[in-house]
Amino acid sequence: MSDHEYTPKSKFGKWFNDRLPLLSLSAHLREYPTPKNLNYWWTFGGILTFCLVAQIVTGIVLAMHYVANSDLAFASVEHIMRDVNYGWLIRYFHANGSSMFFLAVYIHIFRALYYGSYKSPREVIWIIGMIIYFLMMMTAFTGYVLPWGQMSFWAATVITNLFSAMPFIGESVTNWLWGGFAVANPTLTRFYALHYLLPFLIFGLVILHIWALHVPGNNNPIGIELKKPSKDTVPFHPYIVIKDLFALLIFLIVFAFFVFYSPNLLGHPDNYIEANPMVTPSHIVPEWYLLPFYAILRSVPDKLFGVIAMFASVFVLVILPWLDTSKVKSAIFRPLYKQFYWFLLADVIILGYVGAMPAEGLYLLVARVATAYYFVHFLIVLPVLGYKEKTLDVPLSLTDPVLGGSTNEALTKGQKK
Amino acid sequence: MSDQKKNKRRDFIFTASYALGAVGVGAAVLPLIDQMNPDASVKALSSTEVDVSEVSLGQSITVLWRGKPVFIKRRTEEEISKARDVDLKELKDPEKDEDRAKNPEWLVMIGVCTHLGCVPLGNKGEYGGWFCPCHGSHYDTSGRIRKGPAPTNMEVPKYEFVNSNTIKIG
Numbered sequence: 001m002s003d004h005e006y007t008p009k010s011k012f013g014k015w016f017n018d019r020l021p022l023l024s025l026s027a028h029l030r031e032y033p034t035p036k037n038l039n040y041w042w043t044f045g046g047i048l049t050f051c052l053v054a055q056i057v058t059g060i061v062l063a064m065h066y067v068a069n070s071d072l073a074f075a076s077v078e079h080i081m082r083d084v085n086y087g088w089l090i091r092y093f094h095a096n097g098s099s100m101f102f103l104a105v106y107i108h109i110f111r112a113l114y115y116g117s118y119k120s121p122r123e124v125i126w127i128i129g130m131i132i133y134f135l136m137m138m139t140a141f142t143g144y145v146l147p148w149g150q151m152s153f154w155a156a157t158v159i160t161n162l163f164s165a166m167p168f169i170g171e172s173v174t175n176w177l178w179g180g181f182a183v184a185n186p187t188l189t190r191f192y193a194l195h196y197l198l199p200f201l202i203f204g205l206v207i208l209h210i211w212a213l214h215v216p217g218n219n220n221p222i223g224i225e226l227k228k229p230s231k232d233t234v235p236f237h238p239y240i241v242i243k244d245l246f247a248l249l250i251f252l253i254v255f256a257f258f259v260f261y262s263p264n265l266l267g268h269p270d271n272y273i274e275a276n277p278m279v280t281p282s283h284i285v286p287e288w289y290l291l292p293f294y295a296i297l298r299s300v301p302d303k304l305f306g307v308i309a310m311f312a313s314v315f316v317l318v319i320l321p322w323l324d325t326s327k328v329k330s331a332i333f334r335p336l337y338k339q340f341y342w343f344l345l346a347d348v349i350i351l352g353y354v355g356a357m358p359a360e361g362l363y364l365l366v367a368r369v370a371t372a373y374y375f376v377h378f379l380i381v382l383p384v385l386g387y388k389e390k391t392l393d394v395p396l397s398l399t400d401p402v403l404g405g406s407t408n409e410a411l412t413k414g415q416k417k
Numbered sequence: 418m419s420d421q422k423k424n425k426r427r428d429f430i431f432t433a434s435y436a437l438g439a440v441g442v443g444a445a446v447l448p449l450i451d452q453m454n455p456d457a458s459v460k461a462l463s464s465t466e467v468d469v470s471e472v473s474l475g476q477s478i479t480v481l482w483r484g485k486p487v488f489i490k491r492r493t494e495e496e497i498s499k500a501r502d503v504d505l506k507e508l509k510d511p512e513k514d515e516d517r518a519k520n521p522e523w524l525v526m527i528g529v530c531t532h533l534g535c536v537p538l539g540n541k542g543e544y545g546g547w548f549c550p551c552h553g554s555h556y557d558t559s560g561r562i563r564k565g566p567a568p569t570n571m572e573v574p575k576y577e578f579v580n581s582n583t584i585k586i587g
Contacts, residue, residue, distance in 0.1 A: 154535065158551065161534035176450075180459045182484030182529075190453065278479055278486050280535040282550050298552055303532055303568045359553055 028214075033233035034240050035220035037398050041111040042218065043247030044104050045210075050248055051101040052206060056199050058094040059143075066146065068192035070185035073148035074274040092263040098140050099266045100255050102289035105133060109317075114341055116329030117219040123321040125212040130318045132205045135198050137290065142195040144287060148188060149271030154284050156183045156191070162297075165307040182277060223330030224394060232398040285356050292348050295355030296374065299367040309371065316378045323378055325386025333392040337385055344377050459483075464587030466579065469523070477539050479528060482586045486528040486536050487574060488547075489584065492558065497521045499545060500559035510569045514559040517573050525576050525584060526560045532567035547571070 006027040008014045017023040065084050067076040080087040109129075112118055118126035145156045160177050164170040179186030217228050226232040234240070258265065266288060270281045286294050296313050300306035316323070331338040347370050354367040395401045465482045469489060472478055477490040492500075500514040501521075518524045528547075530537050535551035542548030543564060544557035554565030561570040576586045 154551075158533040158535065161532075164534075176454050178455075179453055180455045180484055182534075184459075184484045186456070186459065277481065277484060278536065280550060284535070284551055298566075301566055303566055306566065 030235065030237040031229075032214060032236040033217065033229035034236050035218055035226055035398065036232060036234045036239075037220050037222060038218065038240065038243075039221055040243075040247055041107065041114075042220075043244045044108040044111065046244035047104045047248050047251050048101070048108060049206065051097060051104055052199065052202060055094060055097050055101060056203070058090050058097065059196070059199065061090050062094055063196065066192075068146070068189050070148060070188050070275070073146060073188060077147045089259070092259050096255070096258040096263060096266065098143065099258070099287070099289065100251075101136065102140070104251070105136065106289070109133070110345060112219075113344070114331045115219055115221055116223050116324070116326075116331070118321045119324065119329050120321065121216045121225075122213075122219060125209060126321055127318055128205055128209045128212060130314070132202055132209060133317075134314060135202050135205070139195060139198040139202065140287065140289070142191040142198070145188065145191045146195060147271060148275045150273045150275055150279075150281050151268045151271035151284065153183060153275035153277065154280055155286060156187060158284065160187075162307050162310075165304045167304070184277075219329065220398070221330060221332065222395060222398060223328065223332070224397070226398065230397075283358065288352065288356070291353075291355030292351035293355075295351040295367045296371045298355070298359040299364065299371040313374060316375065320378065320382075324382045326382075326389060326391070327386070328391045328394060330394075333394050334385075334389060335392065336389045337382075340377060340381055340385070344374070347373050347377070464585060466583055466585045468582060469584055470582040479536075480586070482527075482574065487586055488524070488526055488528040488539070488560070488571075490524040490539070491522055492518075492524055496545070496558040500557060500561075503557065503559075503561075507563075509562050512559075512561060512570055514561075517559050517561075517570070520578070523584070524558075524560060525573065525586065527572045527574055529571065530554055530567055531562065531569045531571060532565070537571070 006024045008017045008023045013023055062080065065076065065080045065087065067073060077091070080091050082088075084090075112126065112129075141155070141159060145152045160174055160183065163177060164174045166173060175181060177187070178184065179190060217226070217233075220226070229235075268285070270284075273281075285291070293310050293313060297306045297310040300309050326334060326337065328334055331341055350366065351370045351374065354363045354370065357363040359367070462483060465480060465487075467478075467480050467489060469478070469491070472489065472491045474491055475493045475496075477488055479486045479488055481487070497514075497518075500518075503514075505511040505513065514521075517526070528536050530549040530551065532549065532552050532554050535549050537547035537549040537554070537556060539547055542555035544555050546558045546560060546563075547556040548554070549556075549565065549567065552566050554567035555563045556567075556571060557563050559570075560573075562568070574586055576584055579585050
């Protein structure tokens with residue numbers, strides 16, 4: 001990991017570090033050379049770590065009062081809201097925390113897309129990140145079911161029914177997931193167990209994510225590999241620590257706004273009605289952060305292919321490092337990619353919007369076009385762009401453009417100036 | 418003994434150990450997987466008897482059977498003829514109304530949309546039957562899928578008339 005040798009000053013420190021090199025690890029984390037040009041889009045890793053820890057802490061506290069039983073769950077959530085000391089605060093923090101978590105993760109992912117952070121040598125970081133993202137969706141979904149309101153129940157029904165699209169084994173698989181012939185108490189108790197388990201899996205993967213990051217080091221806005229440590233880097237502590245903390249503070253203002261001033265803005269009023277297996281709410285929608293996928297699911301008129309398209313939309317991200325054929329990482333030096341990037345962002349936002357609307361008429365048409373573009377972007381535009389695009393000259397180091405130096409020959413080779 | 422022969426015997430022992438190990442792991446995993454399947458108490462609730470003497474012509478009631486809503490609809494002459502006059506070629510999941518409703522006046526079916534499991538709304542949709550609000554599937558007066566993403570007709574459960582006023586589902 002780190003190139004230098006670290007020796008603790010105290011005798012006890014030395015003794016301990018020889019047996020378990022925690023002090024070396026801590027020294028590595030402090031001195032970890034970080035590109036000095038990182039902008040605020042790079043602070044979301046730290047923000048996400050905060051979100052995960054906050055969700056785990058508030059979640060454990062909520063678990064002390066929540067009852068995972070289909071007859072008692074709804075009432076126990078109201079008990080938390082009304083009777084438990086600060087229960088309202090802890091639950092609102094946890095419920096809005098999931099939205100904040102996804103907000104941060106989307107910014108984190110779109111930052112990686114813009115600056116090409118998923119490219120060699122960071123493919124493994126990216127793939128671990130995508131697994132984390134997938135587990136986050138599973139965690140959010142299982143958690144949403146726990147209050148056992150109408151939206152909880154029908155979200156559970158619709159999502160588990162996705163598996164019924166599988167040919168031949170669909171019905172057995174859904175019955176196995178439910179522990180019955182419909183979503184009911186056995187479903188609730190297992191979702192509770194999984195909702196408690198998954199965050200710790202995420203936590204483990206986050207450690208791997210950071211470990212894999214510390215091998216090549218951070219990407220940066222210019223998207224070139226730096227010599228580390230060098231004039232182009234600064235130690236993580238105090239420079240990045242302070243910057244991350246400042247960004248976290250700003251993020252917490254947004255967070256606090258939702259928790260204290262509009263705690264139910266991102267939720268759905270139907271979830272304050274207890275689950276009723278006889279009546280489906282007239283308009284069911286998932287939480288906002290899953291809407292683009294929901295739009296993709298609904299845009300395909302066939303059940304099986306709709307489900308396949310939805311899972312493919314996540315899987316296409318996993319193989320992204322091999323779909324993007326361009327050697328240049330940062331969009332700063334890719335004039336065409338930059339335009340397609342903003343187009344993709346708009347496309348995903350449009351998908352999210354139509355995902356919240358009824359699947360009919362113009363909305364359905366827009367959803368279909370947007371779904372088509374989503375796949376065209378990853379499967380056609382990105383592979384072709386790598387060969388066709390005329391990229392700008394990439395500097396050799398971060399200090400070069402300032403001090404006047406040559407451009408990176410390796411990357412600009414074969415281009416006419 | 419030659420080295421080659423010795424290696425072959427080693428390979429056999431390794432392969433046999435792996436195979437036995439795999440069987441052992443499989444046997445240990447099976448109960449862990451199977452515990453999630455519907456348990457004995459869930460399976461025990463397999464039949465429900467419903468009194469339908471109060472249901473008037475054209476009316477539909479919904480009862481819960483194995484956690485799922487079941488529609489019991491007493492159909493009017495018009496609805497029956499509408500369901501029976503359809504050309505089977507028009508249907509996505511061809512099935513005769515005669516096979517779905519043995520007693521034409523009574524249609525009994527699981528009120529769960531075959532798309533993603535929502536409960537469709539009665540007397541709605543383009544075919545005068547049911548309409549699913551979640552993703553827009555239209556069913557006719559026989560509960561057959563006519564339009565929308567659902568792949569199959571609404572399922573008819575096993576049921577029988579215990580007497581003229583009572584239906585036993587399951």
